[in-house]
Amino acid sequence: MTKTAHHNAGLAARDLSVVWHPCTQMKDHEQLPMIPIRRGEGVWLEDFDGKRYLDAISSWWVNLFGHCNPHINAALKTQLDTLEHAIFAGFTHETAIELSEQLGKLTPPGLERCFYADNGSSAVEVALKMSFHYWLNQGQKQKTKFITLENSYHGETLGALAVGNVELYRDTYGPLLMDTIQVPSPDCYRREAGESCADYSERLFRHMEQALERHSHEVCAVIVEPLVQCAGSMRMYDPVYLTLLREACDRHGVHLIADEVAVGFGRTGTLFACEQAAVSPDFLCLSKGLTGGYLPLSVVVTTDPVYQAFYDDYRNMTAFLHSHSYTGNALACRAALATLELFEQNDTLAHNRTLADSMARATQHFRDHPNVAEVRQTGMILAVELVQDRASRQPFPWQERRGLRVYRYGLANGMLLRPLGNVVYFMPPYVITEAEIAHMTRVAWEGIQLAVSG
Numbered sequence: 001m002t003k004t005a006h007h008n009a010g011l012a013a014r015d016l017s018v019v020w021h022p023c024t025q026m027k028d029h030e031q032l033p034m035i036p037i038r039r040g041e042g043v044w045l046e047d048f049d050g051k052r053y054l055d056a057i058s059s060w061w062v063n064l065f066g067h068c069n070p071h072i073n074a075a076l077k078t079q080l081d082t083l084e085h086a087i088f089a090g091f092t093h094e095t096a097i098e099l100s101e102q103l104g105k106l107t108p109p110g111l112e113r114c115f116y117a118d119n120g121s122s123a124v125e126v127a128l129k130m131s132f133h134y135w136l137n138q139g140q141k142q143k144t145k146f147i148t149l150e151n152s153y154h155g156e157t158l159g160a161l162a163v164g165n166v167e168l169y170r171d172t173y174g175p176l177l178m179d180t181i182q183v184p185s186p187d188c189y190r191r192e193a194g195e196s197c198a199d200y201s202e203r204l205f206r207h208m209e210q211a212l213e214r215h216s217h218e219v220c221a222v223i224v225e226p227l228v229q230c231a232g233s234m235r236m237y238d239p240v241y242l243t244l245l246r247e248a249c250d251r252h253g254v255h256l257i258a259d260e261v262a263v264g265f266g267r268t269g270t271l272f273a274c275e276q277a278a279v280s281p282d283f284l285c286l287s288k289g290l291t292g293g294y295l296p297l298s299v300v301v302t303t304d305p306v307y308q309a310f311y312d313d314y315r316n317m318t319a320f321l322h323s324h325s326y327t328g329n330a331l332a333c334r335a336a337l338a339t340l341e342l343f344e345q346n347d348t349l350a351h352n353r354t355l356a357d358s359m360a361r362a363t364q365h366f367r368d369h370p371n372v373a374e375v376r377q378t379g380m381i382l383a384v385e386l387v388q389d390r391a392s393r394q395p396f397p398w399q400e401r402r403g404l405r406v407y408r409y410g411l412a413n414g415m416l417l418r419p420l421g422n423v424v425y426f427m428p429p430y431v432i433t434e435a436e437i438a439h440m441t442r443v444a445w446e447g448i449q450l451a452v453s454g
């Protein structure tokens with residue numbers, strides 16, 4: 001082993017010779033340093049040169065209670081000495097049973113049956129297949145399509161990609177994707193001057209109503225990201241849209257799939273975003289924060305009527321056909337249970353309201369910046385939309401990669417910000433302090449100043 005192997009440069013060089021990273025043009029790393037992380041603690045990640053970075057984006061929205069959280073660590077150590085994993089067909093274990101009981105209690109009314117997978121995209125695949133198969137079991141073979149919102153993101157496997165609508169992915173992988181029915185997003189960034197977000201979201205619902213009127217006979221389900229289209233630049237909409245959608249889905253005989261992979265577990269202010277519209281979906285997809293950011297696990301929570309549509313004598317061949325090798329992994333389920341314990345012990349949702357207010361106050365002055373078109377916030381998600389010109393909302397040409405300048409400035413100053421295009425956002429772990437919020441927003445402000453000049 002070379003002398004530099006345990007410093008950033010040595011590890012980065014080894015990495016770049018063998019690893020292919022996600023969501024990355026690897027050639028960028030000719031200019032941009034790869035950062036090897038040695039340890040984590042709370043909101044901080046520390047690299048091999050001893051430099052610390054505040055994880056303002058919760059390591060891609062998964063971390064809730066900080067890195068190396070003592071409570072989750074302890075729970076996992078105990079689980080590790082008991083059971084790491086066991087086949088989940090024909091066999092079960094107490095950790096998964098307890099987690100399912102908890103999720104049945106915590107999720108919106110009527111959701112009581114848990115089907116596990118190991119990442120968000122797979123949960124979306126499960127929900128899509130389950131909805132389709134439900135209708136098939138009901139003799140409704142003509143129902144094969146899904147309605148989705150423009151600008152939506154549901155993951156990157158082919159089924160999940162098909163119901164998503166991020167332009168770059170569509171342009172690239174379009175020929176491989178099933179057809180979907182796309183409806184304009186209720187995204188409040190697009191509201192008229194003087195129009196409220198609620199009015200806009202409600203007004204945009206007529207497109208959904210029309211699509212349902214026209215297509216309900218061939219549609220299995222509508223899939224949405226409740227309240228925040230996270231990967232689609234943190235665009236937000238009003239809960240009224242979900243209330244209208246639930247009512248319309250019932251009226252038209254179509255399922256509602258709520259993809260709360262990103263917004264679940266307190267990000268929007270409530271434990272689940274659907275609560276703000278007082279609706280229960282037919283399928284609730286959860287992942288990311290489910291294990292507190294520790295281990296890959298996802299779950300689709302569904303209703304008894306859906307479950308019953310598959311429950312029959314074997315010879316009738318109505319069983320659901322889906323499995324992953326690591327379904328119901330015991331360590332992952334333990335991390336999830338420990339995470340839920342932390343919500344209760346710390347009265348996290350109440351604490352988050354205080355943190356969300358601090359984030360709002362700390363970014364108050366961003367609203368007046370000539371290159372900021374909007375500062376928007378839903379609970380613990382706060383986003384700043386950078387534009388070339390505030391009045392016309394003319395975006396910066398994407399080729400200029402202004403967001404990347406913010407990223408670089410952040411890294412240089414011990415801050416992990418990872419703008420989505422020209423949208424700088426904060427989605428920190430819930431253990432962030434007031435002082436760290438002040439620091440986080442100050443570095444972002446300086447990064448933005450730098451990014452928009454010249």
Ligand SMILES: *Cc1c(COP(=O)(O)O)cnc(C)c1O
Binds near residue numbers: 156225261262
């Ligand atoms: C991240 C995300 C997914 C995909 O989850 P993976 O674990 O990355 O596959 C699906 N839906 C939404 C809304 C997401 O934000």
